[in-house]
Amino acid sequence: MRIGIAAMGSVLGNGGGLDIYTRYLVEALADNDSDSSYVILVSQGSQKTWSYRSWPSNVRFVPLYDIEPRRSALVRAAQRLLWRTLALLVPAHHGDPYLARQIDSLGLDLIHYPHTVVHPLSIRTPCVLSFWDMQQEYYPQFFTDAELAARANTYMPSVEKAWHVIAPSAYTQHTLIERYGTPASKITVIPHGIPKTLQRTGxxxxxxxxxxxxxxxxxxxxxxxxxxxxxxxxxxxxxxxxxxxxxxxxxxxxxxxxxxxxxxxxxxxxxxxxxxxxxxxxxxxxxxxxxxxxxxxxxxxxxxxxxxxxxxxxxxxxxxxxxxxxxxxxxxxxxxxxxxxxxxxxxxxxxxxxxxxxxxxxxxxxxxxxxxxxxxFDWEAIIPQLVGIYERVVNRALKHPVRNLAMRCPTLPELPPPPPGETGLSATNFTNDTNSKTTRAIRAIRGKRVPIRCPTLPELPPPPPGKFGWPFDTVR
Structure with missing residues (x-):
């Protein structure tokens, strides 16, 4: 299997216990599973925070970028020409869509999000989510309105997006079932592990x-x-x-x-x-x-x-x-x-x-x-459980492929052409030239029966002369 671990923005001292868990998780996977290939997704420029030890050959780190690196003017012009020639939408070069495109292009069988949130939610790669707590559901007074809104927009959608959810405790599993209505069959309780280096000192x-x-x-x-x-x-x-x-x-x-x-x-x-x-x-x-x-x-x-x-x-x-x-x-x-x-x-x-x-x-x-x-809490006992979940999700994904569907245009249902005037458009609305580009475009749309319907606008009296800085008659 080719498994991704989302460690974007994971820097010790910035995110509390979740960053520590991510660090321990990557170390435990590297030390206890040599059969799978692990791709650790990190933020641009943060690779050096993972250089504190040597990593096995089945673990590699891939930086993700918020903004696409600049290319030469010739390359950018060739890209634009290619996309226009193929009549496709130009892909985003920044933000969440660009981040999702980078992740989906890696060819991962699965990605594990260890930080409670799937980001970006638009990814097509199957994902597993470690969900830690929903404190805001029980103590909303501890959060600002902006924090509550952010959690409302990400927490439950992330649980719904995930193919499987890992809860660190039976209590967290209970809250997921109680507050989010998550099926119990979608949740597995697997605790946080502790490395052997964490022991009583002399x-x-x-x-x-x-x-x-x-x-x-x-x-x-x-x-x-x-x-x-x-x-x-x-x-x-x-x-x-x-x-x-x-x-x-x-x-x-x-x-x-x-x-x-x-x-x-x-x-x-x-x-x-x-x-x-x-x-x-x-x-x-x-x-x-x-x-x-x-x-x-x-x-x-x-x-x-x-x-x-x-x-x-x-x-x-x-x-x-x-x-x-x-x-x-x-x-x-x-x-x-x-x-x-x-x-x-x-x-x-x-x-x-x-x-x-x-x-x-x-x-x-x-x-x-x-x-x-x-x-x-021994990682040697926990890792086989995690790998078992990875395998089950990957096998399900093979039976229900979801990749590369976002770039395909769906087949639109056949609809009868709208009666004249219903769309608010007609071939003579704009010009008497039956060979104009506008007229040909309207006929092409109606011929393909694309279900685009525009409401008929009500008749309004013309504004008084001078309302827009010029006599109304001059724009007829």
Missing amino acids: ADEMSRVRTKYNLPDEYVYYPANPWPHKNHARLMAALRVYQDRYGPPPKLILSGRLRHERWDAKILAVAAGMEDHVIDLGFVPLEDLPALYSAATLMVFPSLFEGFGIPLVEAMACGCPIAAADATTIPEITNGAAFLFDPFSPENIAEAIRLVLHDQELRNTLIERGYQQLKR
Whole structure:
């Protein structure tokens, strides 16, 4: 099979967990499937972000362009002459139509979109979609009108466009069925995988990261961009509750803030009067994540809505105990390996942090349960499931070919010619010359019985003289 992976615009630090998933997915396919050929579609100029490792011969990267590269004037003139000679529409040279034409020209058997959205929607190549969450359906107040409109125009249409949908959790599958009416047979639940490099680190690596970021010996870790649903505001309030009830709270270390992000957790910390207890590291390199998890006393995860929750699996892989929200897919993913709390109650969050922080036996239990969950997130078990879906979709596509249909003109139904005057046109409307180009064109259209019908315009009185800057009689 020749499979495309849509990684356009996927740059770490710009898109959150979806970019991390795309990176891990490409690595896992390269390491675990040598039978298929993989074409990674990247944005123009972003190939260098994938040069951090060597890739096998069955994986190659193809840049896509928003605007067609400039050609010489002679080549452009020859192209225009060719298209006019063939009486075909000149293809678009920019935007979504041009992007779709590039993708369809690659001869892929299938393209996998790992980012919830199929873009552009006009592609003809069969596609599989990884759909992560539809948070806007449950918390529309967290989005601007423009963001809601963008999601309305892309999310459900992408699910309908896809030949098959991959949901990372049973909860996400349920939301697709409940809100979009997606048939259950069209959805397969396959979780996010974790690479083997993400594991608990030794003391030396933990010491390196502590020194690099000036971290205390004991801290609570929360890796999440400060979007509203990540619930940083209530977490800061929980720290204030902790201080008022139990004394000085532990240091809260934040990471994951994306580049150009308008939300800022430090402002929320100042509002709660807890700025001295919060350190925001911003977006940290992937190679530092294992040590940050390993050195943390616990990870707190108060998110209100998750389609999967990548940090949950990362923390379990690194032996970091978890205190997390009892909401959406979080109980499903942790499966007993997290101490759950009510994410809407700062008091409940503060109490959960205190219990896990000061109970070594509880932390050990959570760590052990976390290790037991990791088999579900092993790429070696996940990749065969993904490849099986690819094969099924490709086999279906061979039985129902869809390629190259967009360039063919459909056969129009035979319709009787309209009565004189119904179209608002007649051979004598424009000229008395029966051999004029206009007259011949009208006769040709009627002769082919093309169903083009124009409404008869009502009779209107002529405008008064001078209305348009000249006497009306002069234009008759």
